[in-house]
Amino acid sequence: MPSDDMTRPRPPARARPYGTVAVLGSGAWGTALASVARRAGAEVRLWGRNPDVAADINDNARNEAFLPGIPLPAGIRATTDLAAALDGAEAVLIVIPSHSVRAICADIARLIGKGVPVALCAKGIEEATGYLMGQVALDELPDHPVGVISGPTFADETALGHLTAATVAFEFSYHDRLSPFESPAARMAVTMSTEHFRTYISDDLVGVEVGGAVKNVIAIACGMMTGAGFAKNTRAALITRGMDEMKQLAEALGGRRETVTGLSGAGDLTLTCSSESSRNMSLGVQLGAGTPREECFGGKPVVVEGELNAISVTDLARRVQVSMPICEAVRAVLHEGADLNDTFARLWSRPIESEPRAMGLLLDHPAARGPQTPLPETT
Structure with a gap:
């Protein structure tokens, strides 16, 4: 005893x-x-x-x-x-x-x-x-x-x-x-x-740092969808699946998945994706509403960390063979001239996956076979 x-x-x-x-x-x-x-x-x-x-x-x-x-x-x-x-x-x-x-x-x-x-x-x-x-x-x-x-x-x-x-x-x-x-x-x-x-x-230095780097890119995605007229359902999905991308990258680099559920991951991600006080979220909102990048923030040269990290995060993910489709979508729109409408329509019609991932299911998505639904009009 x-x-x-x-x-x-x-x-x-x-x-x-x-x-x-x-x-x-x-x-x-x-x-x-x-x-x-x-x-x-x-x-x-x-x-x-x-x-x-x-x-x-x-x-x-x-x-x-x-x-x-x-x-x-x-x-x-x-x-x-x-x-x-x-x-x-x-x-x-x-x-x-x-x-x-x-x-x-x-x-x-x-x-x-x-x-x-x-x-x-x-x-x-x-x-x-x-x-x-x-x-x-x-x-x-x-x-x-x-x-x-x-x-x-x-x-x-x-x-x-x-x-x-x-x-x-x-x-x-x-x-x-x-x-x-x-x-x-x-x-x-x-x-x-x-x-x-x-x-x-x-x-867990790695886990904490991955959360801080990736959340900025996910915040831009949330802003884009908000600016394009989507509602809270979309944002909640992006936050949740974005956290999964964080977990995968952290684990691949030697960090712990559980760290990403803490303040530096889930906490920081939720805050940054929920307020236009975040420059990352604000940039996404402006781009989603159709504002050209050079006219965002009233044309001022504002440094937005997630804009830079969209490239470095996805480069690193590709290097360690981690799939990060939300971050890839942000990179495509910001840096590769991709159309926001088409990019996020493809994101939503990716093959259906299991949650938890351990189930191992992957199904063809019906929406991928037909015409893609355009984003709603911004009110």
Whole structure:
């Protein structure tokens, strides 16, 4: 019989937060995460390239360029000097577009102490290599623990202090298994935890990153269908089957399917696919309504991660022989000149599959034999 000591729940262990945090990227999400770390008690240096943004943060505790109307906690020190931002940093958050991650990691390699953990808050896959952002960072920072912070988060809501949850994922070394409360994941989690921002810990870096990369592409698909006049049934189907595509890719790359059902997968996917506050969803809505790509967002050059990831995600999926038909449809419309109507009609008339997949059924779809039904008129 087990003793009472074996069955009684153990009290939570204490982990030491990092005292000084450098946040690289003074856009909306970088500023929001800097606010979280500052509210949690860390000394925060926020680096960005725009001196006007840095001055606004330092002088007014505001970032009107990216988070208009939102007051920031006092004490965030903004700078355009990368070395100054990193001087003495015990942890680093990288919050920039995914295509710039390799360059910034190479820049900081000589500026941070050995063993300083780096958490990526950029979601994507490097087009040239097929690497997730974690592997990109490890290439340039081999002597540093590399992890990610990911979850269903909009920057403005986070900065305003709305209740928010996210996953902190780092791979666990043997030492981390023996003393998990001293692991970079645990220490980063408590560093970023406040009464409004709740963190969860994962050791499945791959699974968390796949969710973050793929959800942007699925959000564009949901937006396209919404903009074209389809209703909530369609969106629910795309979200659910999109999550299945996430699971397959995560598993093929060594991640766990169950990770995709958590905050960084299902949570982030649901949020991104349900609001036009997401640039990915918004781009899809505009394209689905017939707006030419160059006229989307009022003609402004807005970076949409899912637009870039539509190529890198599908290239990677093809490489590891994973079928991702929704992501392929988005790629075809965005980058290969495919007609949105025809592309999604073909998506819906693919062979009928079993759910669960283990049943192994595959049936010819009757709609594939006849004329395809056009998309409904947008009202």
